[in-house]
Amino acid sequence: MNNKMTRDEVLDAFGAAAAWPTEALVREWAKKYPEYERDLVDFATAWAATVALPIEALDLQREDELVNRTMSRVQMLVREQHQPTQAPPSGETAVAANRLQIDSLEQALRARGVTSPWIEVLGIDEFILELLEDHMIAPPMPRRLLDALSQSLGVHIEAVRAWLFQESMPQVVSYSAKKPTFERWTFQQAVEKSSLPDALKQQWLRETADP
Amino acid sequence: MNADLEQPDSEAAAAPSARRPEVQAAIDVLTRLERPQLIDRLRAAARQKKLSPEVLLHFAREASSSGDREIFFLAFEGLTRCATPMIANQMRNLYGISEADLDDHLSVVFENLVRRIQRDDPTLEYGVRFFHSFILRRSIDAMKAKDHPWARRFKKALGALRKECGKQTKRYDGDGECAPTAVDARILSQAEDPAERAAGQEELAQVEQRLAGLPEDACEAYMQARALGRTQAEIAEHFGVSDRTVRNWLDRVTKALDERTAP
Numbered sequence: 060m061n062n063k064m065t066r067d068e069v070l071d072a073f074g075a076a077a078a079w080p081t082e083a084l085v086r087e088w089a090k091k092y093p094e095y096e097r098d099l100v101d102f103a104t105a106w107a108a109t110v111a112l113p114i115e116a117l118d119l120q121r122e123d124e125l126v127n128r129t130m131s132r133v134q135m136l137v138r139e140q141h142q143p144t145q146a147p148p149s150g151e152t153a154v155a156a157n158r159l160q161i162d163s164l165e166q167a168l169r170a171r172g173v174t175s176p177w178i179e180v181l182g183i184d185e186f187i188l189e190l191l192e193d194h195m196i197a198p199p200m201p202r203r204l205l206d207a208l209s210q211s212l213g214v215h216i217e218a219v220r221a222w223l224f225q226e227s228m229p230q231v232v233s234y235s236a237k238k239p240t241f242e243r244w245t246f247q248q249a250v251e252k253s254s255l256p257d258a259l260k261q262q263w264l265r266e267t268a269d270p
Numbered sequence: 271m272n273a274d275l276e277q278p279d280s281e282a283a284a285a286p287s288a289r290r291p292e293v294q295a296a297i298d299v300l301t302r303l304e305r306p307q308l309i310d311r312l313r314a315a316a317r318q319k320k321l322s323p324e325v326l327l328h329f330a331r332e333a334s335s336s337g338d339r340e341i342f343f344l345a346f347e348g349l350t351r352c353a354t355p356m357i358a359n360q361m362r363n364l365y366g367i368s369e370a371d372l373d374d375h376l377s378v379v380f381e382n383l384v385r386r387i388q389r390d391d392p393t394l395e396y397g398v399r400f401f402h403s404f405i406l407r408r409s410i411d412a413m414k415a416k417d418h419p420w421a422r423r424f425k426k427a428l429g430a431l432r433k434e435c436g437k438q439t440k441r442y443d444g445d446g447e448c449a450p451t452a453v454d455a456r457i458l459s460q461a462e463d464p465a466e467r468a469a470g471q472e473e474l475a476q477v478e479q480r481l482a483g484l485p486e487d488a489c490e491a492y493m494q495a496r497a498l499g500r501t502q503a504e505i506a507e508h509f510g511v512s513d514r515t516v517r518n519w520l521d522r523v524t525k526a527l528d529e530r531t532a533p
Contacts, residue, residue, distance in 0.1 A: 068393075074403030075396035082499025100498065100508060104490060105410060106403055107497035108427035109360045113474075117355050125358075126350050128373065129380045133346055136384050137339065173385070176411055180385075 065256050067176060069095050070102050079110045164192045164208075164222075173211045178255065181207045182263070186253045190244055191223055197243035198224050201266040204246075289399055293324045300325065305341075312344035316351060323352040323401035331394055334387045346387075349401075350380060356402065357409050363426045365413060378412040379405065424489040428527065429477030431496060480526045487511075488519035495520055 080103040089096040209216040250263045315321040326349040333342035361367040397404035494500040502516045
């Protein structure tokens with residue numbers, strides 16, 4: 060881990076610094092991390108409001124319903140984690156299965172219980188995810204990202220490649236006689252334009268591209 | 271606030287190691303139990319909310335690392351029971367989430383927590399320190415990541431802020447049960463007088479009604495001034511408005527809060 064804390068690290072550490080936010084706490088942290096002052100104040104306001112609100116007990120039946128549903132999902136996640144790793148399907152089978160299953164990368168990730176912040180699970184931000192979603196990043200791409208997507212989605216890496224690098228089909232109508240062309244981004248360009256912290260950007264840019 | 275608390279080791283970007291003494295004491299007591307006794311305690315805690323969420327999170331982590339599924343599920347169920355009313359209140363009162371979306375929201379928040387536990391994410395140590403703010407962060411992240419129609423609604427919180435939250439906190443003494451913070455106690459406690467709770471809700475609803483015509487930014491600005499001691503200049507900068515606008519907002523909110531609802 061580097062010495063410069065990310066926004067999420069700062070906010071998590073801030074939240075762990077006291078039982079509730081006070082003027083002194085907010086001033087101290089805003090002074091220490093002026094670049095995140097707005098985020099700190101926004102979070103502290105929501106935090107203070109939550110602390111102020113009385114906690115209404117849930118109707119027991121409703122609480123049971125919510126807890127049981129959560130626990131069923133948790134059991135499924137834990138079972139998935141402990142299942143022995145299956146031999147990866149052949150590229151062709153995986154691609155065929157993938158075409159049927161993935162309409163949206165984000166929805167597919169969520170369906171597998173992988174939730175944002177994406178920086179924590181995939182090392183990318185919303186901007187890069189959107190470009191991936193629209194098939195707007197051209198190969199090559201770092202192997203680490205392909206592996207992370209493959210693992211999170213539970214599909215073969217070839218299926219991930221096939222999905223990401225399929226032709227982009229922008230939903231626009233062109234009245235031009237010429238076929239419109241859409242320039243794809245390189246992964247490096249996407250990283251440079253992203254809101255990732257500098258250290259993470261540098262790490263991606265250093266990594267060997269997917270062969 | 272507990273004056274003994276140390277700030278996290280933020281400079282090195284490392285997770286804080288200092289746990290609250292009462293949390294660590296409860297963990298130590300439970301760790302010394304034989305496994306069957308620990309299971310009994312966790313089972314009782316899951317239903318009666320007798321252990322603090324920080325303690326339950328610690329045992330969920332430990333059990334996940336050692337592969338003890340029974341203890342993991344018991345600790346996690348206790349955690350879910352503690353956190354669900356808190357998240358539900360926050361999302362209903364502050365962000366106006368629908369009941370259908372609440373189900374979905376809770377599943378995203380708890381899946382996030384499970385995945386952090388599974389990979390033994392170092393940020394969990396923040397949750398063992400103060401679970402309330404830790405889960406609040408996860409809830410806000412989940413809310414922003416989804417397409418639920420949500421909007422800030424600080425009016426009810428202002429009403430609550432105006433009243434002193436002097437509710438009695440249940441003591442958790444000895445035998446592994448700790449004395450929680452006021453916030454934890456409110457999350458854990460289900461034993462408040464229903465009549466008192468209903469009266470409090472009615473009063474909050476009246477305050478919310480009096481504030482109804484005011485912009486949300488005005489209410490949030492008041493919250494920043496009152497709860498966080500932000501100056502008018504700081505608030506103006508935060509919202510990108512003039513000092514005069516902030517003054518006007520604060521005056522209007524103060525006036526609305528001081529009004530009495532006609533009998």
